Structures are given as structure tokens and as C-alpha cells.
Amino acid sequence: MVSGNAEYRLKNTSILSVCAVEAPVVVTSTAIDDRLAETYQRTGMQRGMLEELAGVRERRWWPEDVSFADAAATAGAKALAEAGVDPAQVGVLISTAVSRPHLEPSSAVAVHHQLGLQSSCLSFDIANACLGFLNGIQVAGLMIDAGQIDYALVVDAESVRTLHEATLRRLESPDATAQEVKDQFATLTIGSGAAAMVLGRTDRHSEGHRVLGGVSRSGSDHHELCVGDMNLMRTDSRALFKAGIALAIETWQDAAGSFDWSGIDYFFCHQTSTKHIAAMAAAMGVGTDRCPTTVETSGNLAAAAVPFTLARHVDRLQPGMRVMLMGIGSGLNTSFAEIAW
Numbered sequence: 001m002v003s004g005n006a007e008y009r010l011k012n013t014s015i016l017s018v019c020a021v022e023a024p025v026v027v028t029s030t031a032i033d034d035r036l037a038e039t040y041q042r043t044g045m046q047r048g049m050l051e052e053l054a055g056v057r058e059r060r061w062w063p064e065d066v067s068f069a070d071a072a073a074t075a076g077a078k079a080l081a082e083a084g085v086d087p088a089q090v091g092v093l094i095s096t097a098v099s100r101p102h103l104e105p106s107s108a109v110a111v112h113h114q115l116g117l118q119s120s121c122l123s124f125d126i127a128n129a130c131l132g133f134l135n136g137i138q139v140a141g142l143m144i145d146a147g148q149i150d151y152a153l154v155v156d157a158e159s160v161r162t163l164h165e166a167t168l169r170r171l172e173s174p175d176a177t178a179q180e181v182k183d184q185f186a187t188l189t190i191g192s193g194a195a196a197m198v199l200g201r202t203d204r205h206s207e208g209h210r211v212l213g214g215v216s217r218s219g220s221d222h223h224e225l226c227v228g229d230m231n232l233m234r235t236d237s238r239a240l241f242k243a244g245i246a247l248a249i250e251t252w253q254d255a256a257g258s259f260d261w262s263g264i265d266y267f268f269c270h271q272t273s274t275k276h277i278a279a280m281a282a283a284m285g286v287g288t289d290r291c292p293t294t295v296e297t298s299g300n301l302a303a304a305a306v307p308f309t310l311a312r313h314v315d316r317l318q319p320g321m322r323v324m325l326m327g328i329g330s331g332l333n334t335s336f337a338e339i340a341w
Contacts, residue, residue, distance in 0.1 A: 010144075014208025026060055055295060059189070068101050072107070076093070079155075094154045096133045129329035163228075192301075218332070219247040219250075223332070241275075265290065268309050
């Protein structure tokens with residue numbers, strides 16, 4: 001039987017460092033409820049939904065004078081320092097953020113410039129909703145395995161301040177309807193933050209954490225469930241939740257024919273809500289204690305969520321553990337990657 005997953009395997013790629021940078025401006029769900037109090041009252045909706053339904057107590061913004069490139073470059077410099085890799089050694093820089101200030105040039109070029117990377121270092125964006133970072137790991141690993149480069153730097157900086165402010169202005173309007181609040185509810189669960197990862201050759205770095213390979217799967221018949229830009233994002237949250245979990249289960253079950261993933265120690269998943277993580281854990285038959293989270297205080301960090309959460313909980317990991325990186329992105333697409341820690 002032909003697999004419905006796309007698969008890849010790597011032989012000589014390891015993670016040398018992964019880091020997170022937290023945006024400093026805290027925006028609580030209570031503060032958002034306060035701004036929308038009149039709309040809630042007029043439309044018969046209840047305050048507290050962001051925390052009750054999504055588990056998001058707060059999310060964060062960057063200060064107004066911090067750009068996408070500033071945040072990504074900060075994370076990238078930190079990851080390079082932790083890996084002990086000179087910027088001159090980096091062969092490719094991949095920016096994977098959902099957030100972007102403009103259509104061109106790529107977000108990567110500004111980060112490349114800030115980090116002072118060599119002219120021989122490739123730089124480009126990979127955009128795939130919340131799966132960009134996992135796709136970036138795969139592409140970087142294939143380049144390392146092919147012998148094209150020795151080191152790769154994957155960065156992600158998400159910034160939702162502009163989107164949040166535009167959304168709140170719309171929903172504060174005396175003309176805002178209950179349906180508009182529902183359609184834009186997911187927008188208010190997302191947050192700002194940055195993450196970066198350095199990958200290198202396993203045969204030169206025995207201390208690294210091997211990327212063994214992974215799978216991806218498309219469910220593009222659901223491509224209209226979440227559509228947005230930096231001004232407006234509309235989401236059918238219930239349908240997206242249901243379809244995303246179903247696609248993830250299909251991906252996981254189909255992968256059993258090629259990978260033995262029965263002994264995974266920790267799962268680092270993309271996080272839209274605490275209920276989403278609980279549903280994923282139940283589908284895989286594991287406890288939520290094996291699925292660390294950051295969504296409660298950072299919100300849904302889009303493509304940065306997986307590496308950000310991994311970096312925040314890296315002290316749990318011991319040599320020999322098996323780690324799974326798992327993403328579900330609007331579109332819909334899934335991507336899973338196994339790491340031998």
C-alpha cells in the first residue's frame with residue numbers, strides 16, 4: 001500500500017543549539033477582555049473565553065522599535081554563540097516566520113546583514129504557515145547531508161502587535177458582531193517571540209543531537225479554514241481544530257509503516273491551545289506531561305512555537321532520549337521530525 005505521507009531520512013545532520021528569545025511586552029487575556037467588554041455585552045458573549053477555551057493567560061509583543069529582523073537576528077546570534085559556530089562558517093540562513101513586514105525582499109536578507117554573514121552564505125525564506133521551521137530543518141538537513149554546506153542557521157521571529165491592534169480596533173467598533181468576534185478569536189490567541197537553531201555535520205560534532213528524519217502530509221482540501229495577513233485573520237476555529245487533529249492522526253498512523261516511534265520520550269508540538277495539546281496527546285496515547293507547553297504565557301507562536309518550546313524545556317532532555325517535533329499548519333499540512341537526543 002502506498003503511503004499518504006512524504007518521508008525523508010538524514011544521516012549526517014545534528015542540532016548543535018536551539019534557543020528562544022521572549023518578547024518583553026506582556027498582554028494579558030484580562031486586558032483584552034477589558035477592551036472588548038462593551039462588545040461582549042452588546043453581542044451576548046462572555047469574557048474569559050481566551051483563557052477558558054484556549055488556555056492562553058497572556059501573550060507578548062515586541063516593543064515598537066524592535067523589527068522582525070532585530071528579533072530574528074538576536075535569536076540567531078544567541079544560537080550561534082551557544083553552538084560555538086563562527087558566523088563566517090554558516091552556509092545557509094533560512095527565515096521561516098509567518099510574520100513578515102513586506103512581500104520583498106525576503107526577511108532573511110535583513111537578518112543575514114545584521115549577523116554579518118558571508119556573501120557565500122545563501123539566505124532565503126520558507127513560508128508554510130506554522131510549519132515553516134520544521135520545513136527549514138528538513139531543507140537545511142538535506143543540504144548538510146549532500147555536502148553542500150557545513151552549518152545552517154534557521155531563524156524565526158513572530159510579531160503580532162500590528163495584527164492585534166488592528167483586530168481590537170475592529171472588534172471594539174459598535175458595529176462588530178458576535179460572528180466577527182468568533183471569526184477573529186484565534187487571532188487574539190497568537191503571540192510574539194523568536195527562536196533559532198544551528199545545525200551541523202554529525203561526523204564533526206559528536207555532542208550534537210541527530211535529526212533522523214520525518215514525515216509530512218497534506219490535507220489541502222482544508223486550505224480555506226484559516227486565511228490571514230498582517231491586518232486581518234479569519235479562522236473557523238472549530239473546523240480547523242477537528243481537521244488538524246484528524247490529519248495529524250492520519251500522519252502518525254501512516255508513519256508506523258516506516259518508523260518505530262513507539263518509544264518517544266517527549267513531544268514538542270505546535271500549540272494553538274491547551275485543548276489542542278491534550279487532544280494530540282490523547283491521539284498518540286501519551287500523557288500531557290510528555291508534551292511540554294508554552295502557549296499559556298506566550299500564546300500561539302506560529303512557526304516559532306516548536307523550537308521555542310524545545311529551547312524552554314531543553315533541561316528535561318538527557319542523552320539517549322528520543323524527541324519528536326510535531327507541527328500542524330494552516331493549509332492544512334503536517335510535519336513531524338524525530339531527534340535522537
